[in-house]
Amino acid sequence: MRRLLPAPGPLDDAALEDDAALEDDAALADAYRLPAGRSVRVNFVVSLDGAITVEGRSEGLGSLGDQRVFRLLRALADVVLVGHGTAAGEGYRPVAADSAVGRLRRELGRPPVAPIAVVSRRASLAPGDRLAVAPTLLVTCAAADPGRRAALAAAGVDVLVCGDDDVDLPTALDLLADRGLEQVLCEGGPSLLAAALEAGVVDELDLTLAPALVGGEARLLPGRLADVVRPRLVQLLEDDGVLLTRYAVGRSPTIRTTSP
Numbered sequence: 001m002r003r004l005l006p007a008p009g010p011l012d013d014a015a016l017e018d019d020a021a022l023e024d025d026a027a028l029a030d031a032y033r034l035p036a037g038r039s040v041r042v043n044f045v046v047s048l049d050g051a052i053t054v055e056g057r058s059e060g061l062g063s064l065g066d067q068r069v070f071r072l073l074r075a076l077a078d079v080v081l082v083g084h085g086t087a088a089g090e091g092y093r094p095v096a097a098d099s100a101v102g103r104l105r106r107e108l109g110r111p112p113v114a115p116i117a118v119v120s121r122r123a124s125l126a127p128g129d130r131l132a133v134a135p136t137l138l139v140t141c142a143a144a145d146p147g148r149r150a151a152l153a154a155a156g157v158d159v160l161v162c163g164d165d166d167v168d169l170p171t172a173l174d175l176l177a178d179r180g181l182e183q184v185l186c187e188g189g190p191s192l193l194a195a196a197l198e199a200g201v202v203d204e205l206d207l208t209l210a211p212a213l214v215g216g217e218a219r220l221l222p223g224r225l226a227d228v229v230r231p232r233l234v235q236l237l238e239d240d241g242v243l244l245t246r247y248a249v250g251r252s253p254t255i256r257t258t259s260p
């Protein structure tokens with residue numbers, strides 16, 4: 001893996017075998033670490049023509065480099081925010097302490113587990129779902145079925161009621177921050193990304209550009225935004241033909257990186 005922007009050069013030892021490179025994530029962590037404080041970072045893998053899935057799953061666009069960044073961003077985050085459609089479609093489960101992410105978190109001096117926060121207007125997370133346990137959070141609204149909310153709370157899910165008829169994302173981020181969950185990694189999907197952009201809460205968009213043309217599948221955004229958003233490229237890595245980008249979004253003049 002090498003950095004093309006802002007300071008071109010190798011990011012890790014190219015002589016390392018793939019497995020060893022997985023262990024050598026210190027330089028990659030420096031490239032993605034954020035200073036303390038609140039932030040919302042969105043991570044997606046996308047094909048050259050804007051598709052986010054192959055046959056309904058993001059897996060078909062994956063690569064070793066993308067998986068490394070995916071794990072690292074989870075390791076650096078306080079909480080993983082995800083729409084219910086993605087959590088259900090991609091088979092989300094809690095981050096385990098003995099998983100690759102858990103081990104990486106420990107290596108980086110972080111608590112081994114980051115909770116998953118599922119966004120669902122209808123509180124669709126089913127009691128009994130493997131995510132419906134502590135420390136999972138459910139980000140929902142008052143219009144969601146009260147019985148469902150109570151059942152999930154009884155199962156150990158931290159239910160955050162953010163708004164009346166719809167989820168108010170700024171309120172959700174405030175409630176997460178109240179729990180010490182300040183650095184938010186949003187893993188989509190497109191409906192949640194659109195809502196987060198419309199709410200103006202996205203600070204950073206990390207797009208992995210997979211060298212693939214797919215056509216006909218779900219796109220990064222489901223419809224037209226009210227205003228065009230113009231992210232600014234602040235970092236570009238390359239790994240085996242895959243481009244790994246960091247874009248600053250919104251009002252922040254630049255991403256507050258800790259890397260050179």
Ligand SMILES: NC(=O)c1ccc[n+]([C@@H]2O[C@H](COP(=O)([O-])OP(=O)(O)OC[C@H]3O[C@@H](n4cnc5c(N)ncnc54)[C@H](OP(=O)(O)O)[C@@H]3O)[C@@H](O)[C@H]2O)c1
Binds near residue numbers: 057
């Ligand atoms: N390539 C990638 O990196 C990537 C990343 C993520 C997802 N994906 C793909 O995207 C697809 C899923 O798309 P999707 O649009 O269904 O995803 P989604 O945004 O994850 O899920 C939509 C559902 O999540 C809830 N939701 C999302 N935003 C909300 C908001 N602002 N307020 C309240 N509820 C909200 C709603 O659930 P309720 O109906 O329960 O209220 C909504 O029906 C999957 O195929 C997945 O593989 C790809």
